[in-house]
Amino acid sequence: MTTETEPLTVNCPTCGNQVPWVNERPHRPFCSKRCRDSDFCDWANEEHVLAGDSTHSDVLSDDLE
Numbered sequence: 001m002t003t004e005t006e007p008l009t010v011n012c013p014t015c016g017n018q019v020p021w022v023n024e025r026p027h028r029p030f031c032s033k034r035c036r037d038s039d040f041c042d043w044a045n046e047e048h049v050l051a052g053d054s055t056h057s058d059v060l061s062d063d064l065e
Contacts, residue, residue, distance in 0.1 A: 014039050 008021040010028070014035035019028050030036040042048050 009018045012019050012031040017031045019031045027036045
């Protein structure tokens with residue numbers, strides 16, 4: 001007796017589309033390379049940040065004084 005189950009699906013963090021969590025989807029949890037690259041650019045432009053207090057000052061902050 002074999003039972004086929006639906007693969008786990010997640011929402012793409014960028015556009016919200018449903019993405020099956022299978023090996024054939026190399027950009028998961030993103031639905032596409034475009035969404036993955038868009039998310040990376042948002043992090044690189046500091047549009048996304050992790051909440052919390054910084055325990056270290058900016059590495060380059062001494063260069064600005």
